[in-house]
Every structure is written in C-alpha cells, then in structure tokens.
Amino acid sequence: xxxxxxxxxxxxxxxSFPSLASARGCSExxxxxxxxxxxxxxxxxxxxxxxxxxxxxxxxxxxxxxDDLTFSADKTKNVGQSIPxxxxxxxxxxxSVSSVGADGGLGFFVVGQLYTxxxxxxxxxxxxxxxxxxxxxxxxxxxxxxDGANTTVFGxxxxxxxxxxxxxxxxxxxxxxxxxxxxxxxSVTPPDGREWVGTAIAYRGVVEPRIVGEIWFTQHIAxxxxxxxxxxxxxxxxxxxxxxxxxxxxxDGSSTF
Amino acid sequence: xxxxILVLALSSAGCQIGLLGVVAxxxxxxGVYRPGTIAxxxxxxxxxxxxxxxxxxxxxxxxxxxxxxxxxIELHVGNRCGHPEALDFSKIRIEGTGPDGEIRTVALDxxxxxxxxxxxxxxxxxxxxxxxxxxxxxxxxxxxxxxIAPDAxxxxxxxxxxxxxxxxxxxxxxx
Numbered sequence: 001x002x003x004x005x006x007x008x009x010x011x012x013x014x015x016s017f018p019s020l021a022s023a024r025g026c027s028e029x030x031x032x033x034x035x036x037x038x039x040x041x042x043x044x045x046x047x048x049x050x051x052x053x054x055x056x057x058x059x060x061x062x063x064x065x066x067d068d069l070t071f072s073a074d075k076t077k078n079v080g081q082s083i084p085x086x087x088x089x090x091x092x093x094x095x096s097v098s099s100v101g102a103d104g105g106l107g108f109f110v111v112g113q114l115y116t117x118x119x120x121x122x123x124x125x126x127x128x129x130x131x132x133x134x135x136x137x138x139x140x141x142x143x144x145x146x147d148g149a150n151t152t153v154f155g156x157x158x159x160x161x162x163x164x165x166x167x168x169x170x171x172x173x174x175x176x177x178x179x180x181x182x183x184x185x186x187s188v189t190p191p192d193g194r195e196w197v198g199t200a201i202a203y204r205g206v207v208e209p210r211i212v213g214e215i216w217f218t219q220h221i222a223x224x225x226x227x228x229x230x231x232x233x234x235x236x237x238x239x240x241x242x243x244x245x246x247x248x249x250x251x252d253g254s255s256t257f
Numbered sequence: 258x259x260x261x262i263l264v265l266a267l268s269s270a271g272c273q274i275g276l277l278g279v280v281a282x283x284x285x286x287x288g289v290y291r292p293g294t295i296a297x298x299x300x301x302x303x304x305x306x307x308x309x310x311x312x313x314x315x316x317x318x319x320x321x322x323x324x325x326x327x328x329x330i331e332l333h334v335g336n337r338c339g340h341p342e343a344l345d346f347s348k349i350r351i352e353g354t355g356p357d358g359e360i361r362t363v364a365l366d367x368x369x370x371x372x373x374x375x376x377x378x379x380x381x382x383x384x385x386x387x388x389x390x391x392x393x394x395x396x397x398x399x400x401x402x403x404x405i406a407p408d409a410x411x412x413x414x415x416x417x418x419x420x421x422x423x424x425x426x427x428x429x430x431x432x
Contacts, residue, residue: 032329033387034368041367045334045383046375047341055274106274167339218288219380221279246279250378255339 050249052109056224058243060103060121064153064182064204065096065234071184071200085136089202092132092143096236097182099125099153103241109252113163118156119176121241125151127184142189143198155180157206163214165255172212176228180204207232208239219250289380290335299333302431303417305402308409309338310377314400316419316429317386328392328429330365330400332385334377341376348404351389354397363398366390374407396421398429 026038033041043049066089073085101123109115127150132143161174181203188198210228217223222245230237295313296304304313313333318326336342351363365372366388377383392398397420406412418432 031386033372033385034366035388040369041346041371041385041387042375042383045378045381046344047378048375050378057273057276057279165339216289219290219378244279246274246277250381251339253341253379255379 045250047249047253052115052249052253054107054117054245054247054252055104056107056243056245057102057104058224058241059100060123060239060241061098061100062121062123062153062155062180062239063096063098063236064180064230065236066092066094066182066184066202067096068234069182069202069204071182071202073198073200085134085141087132087134087143087200090132091134092127092184092186094127096234097125097127097151097153097184099123099151101153104243105159107159109163109249113165113252113254114161115163115172115174116158116160119159119178120154120156122152122154125153127151139190144187144189150185152183153180154183155206157208159210161210161212163252165251165257167255168216170214170216170222170252170255172214172224174210174212176206176208176210178206178208180206204230204237205232206230210239216251216255220247221245222247287382290337290382292335292337294382295333295335300431304333305414305417306337307402307406307412307414309336309340309342310344310406310409311335311337312344312402312405312414314417314419316398318428324388325393328389328395328398330387330389332387333383335382336377336379339379341379342409343374343407344377345374345405345407346385346387347372347374350401350404352399352401353392353395354399355394356396361391361395363392363395364390397432 028039029035029037040049069089071087071089101121103119103121105117105119107115107117128145134141134143155178157176157178159174159176161172164171181201183199183201185197185199187195189195208228208230210226212224212226214222214224224243224245226241226243228239292311295311299313299315303315304311311334315331315333317329317331319329320326332346334344347365347367349365353361353363355361372387397418400417402414402417403412419429420432421427422430
C-alpha cells in the first residue's frame with residue numbers, strides 16, 4: 001500500500017509541474033511550440049496541461065475528548081527505572097484537550113469535483129491537570145501538572161469530499177478518516193517521592209464529517225475555513241481550521257455548478 | 258506506524274509545496290482573466306471574441322540570422338467564463354499574400370502534433386508562439402478564426418489581417 005501511494009504521489013507531483021520545469025533542472029531552449037524542450041502547447045493554461053491537484057497549509061484548532069481514553073507510557077528513565085503504566089484520561093481530571101497548531105496536506109480530484117488526499121496536523125496545547133493517582137506495578141503514582149505546552153496532538157487523515165462550485169466561492173462537504181495521537185507531559189511522583197516528568201500517549205480514531213467554505217483569491221489560490229466533528233470521538237471532539245491552498249488547475253476545473 | 262509516517266511525510270510535503278505555490282502564485286501578476294485585457298494589450302484590431310474566449314494574435318519575425326527570419330504567430334487566449342472552453346488552434350486557416358499578389362496557403366509548424374483541441378481553464382490566460390511553415394516573402398497574412406472555438410459554433414468572427422508596413426521588410430501591423 002505504501003509503495004502504491006509513493007508511486008501515485010510521485011506521478012502526481014511530476015505531472016503537476018510542467019510549468020515549473022526549471023525546478024526539475026530543465027531549461028527551455030525556446031518558447032516556440034515544437035521547439036520547447038520542457039513543456040508543450042497549452043501546458044500552462046489548458047485543463048489537459050494541468051493536473052487536478054492541490055497543496056495546502058494552514059492552522060487548526062481542535063478539541064479532543066480525553067476522559068474516555070487510556071493513556072500509556074512505558075519508559076521513564078530519569079530515575080533509572082522503567083515503569084510501564086497506563087491510566088484512564090479521567091485520572092488527570094480532564095474532559096478534553098484543546099490545541100492549536102499547523103496543518104496541511106495535498107489533495108487530488110478523482111473524477112469531476114470528487115476529491116481525496118492526505119492531510120496531517122500537529123498542534124500544541126496546555127492542560128492544567130487535577131492531581132490524580134494511578135496504580136502501576138503495585139505502586140501508586142501521583143500525576144500532577146507539568147507546566148508549559150504540555151500537550152501535543154498529532155493526526156493524519158484521508159479526506160474524501162465533493163466540491164460544489166459557487167462562482168468565486170465553493171462549499172465542500174467532506175469526510176475525513178484517520179487517527180489522532182494525544183501526547184501529554186505530566187509530573188509523576190512515585191512513593192519514594194523522586195518526581196519525574198512522564199509522557200503519556202493515547203490514540204483515537206477519526207471519522208469526521210466536515211463542511212468547508214472556500215473563497216478564491218485567484219484562479220489558483222483559495223482560502224478555506226473548515227469545521228468538523230469526530231463522530232467516533234467523545235462528545236467534545238471537534239475541529240476548526242483555516243488554510244490557504246494552491247490549486248494547479250484553475251478553479252479546480254470550473255467555478256460554476 | 259509506517260502508514261502514519263507516510264501520511265506525515267506526504268502531507269508535510271504538501272504543506273511546503275502549498276506554501277511555495279501560494280507565494281509564487283501571489284507574486285504572479287496574472288490573476289483571473291478579465292474580459293478585454295488582451296484587446297487592451299494588443300489593440301482591438303488584433304483580437305476577436307468567440308463565445309467565452311478572447312483570442313488575440315500578433316505576428317512577429319525572428320531574427321534574420323535565425324531560421325531565415327521566419328515569422329511566428331503569438332497566440333493570446335483568455336477565458337472570460339467560469340467553466341472550461343474549447344480551443345482548437347489547429348483549425349485556424351491562414352492565407353498569405355506575396356509581393357505580386359499571389360495567394361499562398363500557410364500552415365502551422367507543429368512537428369510534435371501538440372496543437373490539438375484543448376480546454377482553456379476557467380479564468381485562465383495563455384500565450385503561445387507558433388512557427389508558420391512558410392512566411393518568408395509574404396507581405397500580408399489573413400487568419401480565419403471561425404473554426405477554432407468548437408464551443409462557440411455560431412461565432413462569425415471577422416478574419417484578422419496583418420501586413421508589413423514597409424514592403425517586404427517592415428514589422429507586421431494590423432490591417
């Protein structure tokens with residue numbers, strides 16, 4: 001599967017840049033049709049010469065429910081020990097974790113305005129935890145707050161959506177399938193009182209229906225606002241995002257429905 | 258885990274390419290094509306509107322030391338509409354007139370057969386240069402655009418005509 005994705009990505013990448021041939025080390029010898037070395041007639045302005053692919057980057061706010069997750073950590077070596085432990089999210093007194101960060105990805109149109117792609121996000125947050133105790137290997141570990149940006153949320157997904165063009169705007173209902181990894185740093189105090197900072201990780205699946213609003217700045221650059229709810233997450237799971245995208249094909253092929 | 262790493266790697270690449278594309282696109286002064294832009298640049302006499310397409314031509318000469326000073330057609334095309342519009346530039350009909358008034362049929366030089374029917378992207382603006390197979394010695398050129406816009410079959414554009422403004426040697430000007 002990975003090999004197929006890599007081949008597909010490579011093909012799309014190469015096909016999407018006939019106009020940026022110089023970036024591939026190709027220098028045009030002439031700008032006359034038939035004499036061009038790197039591109040062909042219509043490569044810059046025709047649908048046939050452009051690939052329906054887009055690349056985007058942006059910011060994202062997300063809220064992930066944690067009180068139904070199991071966090072685990074298995075290596076805490078700064079006291080010379082390795083103590084695997086796991087605890088329910090409720091042990092930290094958290095209902096959910098909020099984070100803000102960067103996201104982005106790539107997409108391509110499969111047929112017409114039906115698209116898919118790959119996306120990822122990484123964001124940071126801070127949680128103030130209630131003191132809690134967990135049991136690990138017969139010991140009672142006390143979990144307390146760790147200062148600073150103590151939460152990292154990393155996720156990846158495959159969105160599938162349909163674009164409804166509305167002139168210089170568009171609406172895109174889409175569904176994202178993926179995962180999120182929630183990483184929380186916290187202080188751990190074993191019975192001997194020698195505190196250390198531990199990192200606990202939990203995973204959550206993502207099935208997120210979204211609605212995306214899009215405005216075209218030019219025929220190739222669009223600004224988008226997206227909001228979604230993870231239906232297999234907790235009740236508080238939702239995300240909001242803004243992004244800029246560069247679309248190789250003008251208006252993704254059409255700006256009229 | 259490998260799939261997660263793959264998603265991260267590809268998506269990160271997407272972010273970077275997106276950033277580059279947005280910066281490069283923003284720096285590019287050619288935004289969405291506005292009707293009349295080509296006419297403003299080339300002059301009304303060098304442009305015809307066929308359905309959604311503004312099609313403009315210029316005739317330019319190569320340096321005499323290069324390719325015997327062959328003339329080139331510089332095609333400008335802009336799509337006024339929000340949907341793709343077909344352009345089949347291979348259907349252009351060209352007539353040349355020699356110094357003695359003889360008429361010659363001129364063809365596009367297309368050694369790789371790449372001038373075919375293409376869909377001009379919505380709001381796109383394009384420019385291409387095409388060599389004519391014979392143009393040396395001609396003093397007048399006439400371009401019939403009636404067949405080049407399949408999506409606008411009812412267009413009846415007047416031919417575009419150019420002549421040399423000084424017998425056989427001057428630059429080409431619109432008639």
